[in-house]
Amino acid sequence: MVLEQERAATQLPNRADERPHEILEVRGLKVHFPIVRGLFRRTVGYVRAVDGITFDLESGETLALVGESGSGKTTVGRAILGAIRPTDGTIFITTRARDRIDAGRANGESLKTLRREVQFIFQDPYGSLNPRMTVFDIVADPLRVNGLARGNGLRDRVEEMLRLVGLSPELMRRYPHAFSGGQRQRIAIARALVMGPTLVVADEPASALDVSVQAQILNLLQDLRAKLAVSYLFISHDLSVVQYISQRIAVMYVGQIVEMAPTKSVFSAPRHPYTQALISSVPTPDPALRSRGQPMPGEVADPANPPVGCHLNPRCRYAQDLCRKEPPALRELAPGHFVRCHFAEELDLTGVPT
Numbered sequence: 001m002v003l004e005q006e007r008a009a010t011q012l013p014n015r016a017d018e019r020p021h022e023i024l025e026v027r028g029l030k031v032h033f034p035i036v037r038g039l040f041r042r043t044v045g046y047v048r049a050v051d052g053i054t055f056d057l058e059s060g061e062t063l064a065l066v067g068e069s070g071s072g073k074t075t076v077g078r079a080i081l082g083a084i085r086p087t088d089g090t091i092f093i094t095t096r097a098r099d100r101i102d103a104g105r106a107n108g109e110s111l112k113t114l115r116r117e118v119q120f121i122f123q124d125p126y127g128s129l130n131p132r133m134t135v136f137d138i139v140a141d142p143l144r145v146n147g148l149a150r151g152n153g154l155r156d157r158v159e160e161m162l163r164l165v166g167l168s169p170e171l172m173r174r175y176p177h178a179f180s181g182g183q184r185q186r187i188a189i190a191r192a193l194v195m196g197p198t199l200v201v202a203d204e205p206a207s208a209l210d211v212s213v214q215a216q217i218l219n220l221l222q223d224l225r226a227k228l229a230v231s232y233l234f235i236s237h238d239l240s241v242v243q244y245i246s247q248r249i250a251v252m253y254v255g256q257i258v259e260m261a262p263t264k265s266v267f268s269a270p271r272h273p274y275t276q277a278l279i280s281s282v283p284t285p286d287p288a289l290r291s292r293g294q295p296m297p298g299e300v301a302d303p304a305n306p307p308v309g310c311h312l313n314p315r316c317r318y319a320q321d322l323c324r325k326e327p328p329a330l331r332e333l334a335p336g337h338f339v340r341c342h343f344a345e346e347l348d349l350t351g352v353p354t
């Protein structure tokens, strides 16, 4: 029995032939942080970091969550991991064994399952690895903690995982300080994927690295998605980073999704002024395209005190009276293309050829 378990654990999941199904269903997710003041710690307001978000993610898919810093992306990721409780709404994860877990209310056994099925890759490859553990122990740890492998089975599995992320197993007795930023991120990826998770939340996984190394890490993640049949929620403040790695993009602004569509449509036919502004800051070699729009002026709105009406209205050059009064709803303008703008049909926005 133990032997069988060990053998199973040393085999990396190979379920690429599996039929696609929903693995993540987020419905009306809100995460509000109380602002407390004074001696009696009275709640004087709320930071509405995530304010009513709904989306799905299919098995094998990469959905990018994009928006300026402070828009609530990391908070969405932490709620999916079960690390923060939602103020409202639900998050359901469907595991490989087809169990449905409510990540917002997981505890005991279901929290343990959630920790196996959903993994996280952080931005900072220096802070996220324990400096006192060898590479072997870092990657082996999740398997040991969950009792999934030991002895030779454990060693084989760690070596296989290291090879998959492009690291030589000969280096596995070394400590993280011996490695470059890019290599450390490979170690972090090996640890995140070693248990064959259903979903990986990758929070700016390449942003802290040199530009030349960024592409290697993105290519590696892309490659492993197909090999290990894993899905990614890929968080980035930079649209150009997600252009080639994601099938769909959800653009966030002050805790809400303002546009969500297949990646091609987001780039070639954006329907929200905020998306267009993000696209215009993507570098392009073609001078004819450089004039195609302007970055948004001003600062991201304060999620503790967002503007009345459309949250973007003080920064939006298309804003009209209605935008300063009524919050726009997220509407499906074309199949699978959602936009939160009163005037989406009337605006003549330009994208970039894809």
Ligand SMILES: Nc1ncnc2c1ncn2[C@@H]1O[C@H](COP(=O)(O)OP(=O)(O)O)[C@@H](O)[C@H]1O
Residues within 6 Å of the ligand: 033, 047, 048, 049, 067, 068, 069, 070, 071, 072, 073, 074, 075, 076, 303
């Ligand atoms: N634990 C917390 N307590 C209070 N406010 C928080 C907390 N975590 C995040 N915030 C606030 O929530 C908003 C969204 O933050 P975050 O999710 O980190 O955005 P992003 O990842 O898009 O930069 C920010 O205004 C941030 O200051």
Ligand SMILES: [Mg+2]
Residues within 6 Å of the ligand: 073, 074, 075, 203
């Ligand atoms: Mg963040």
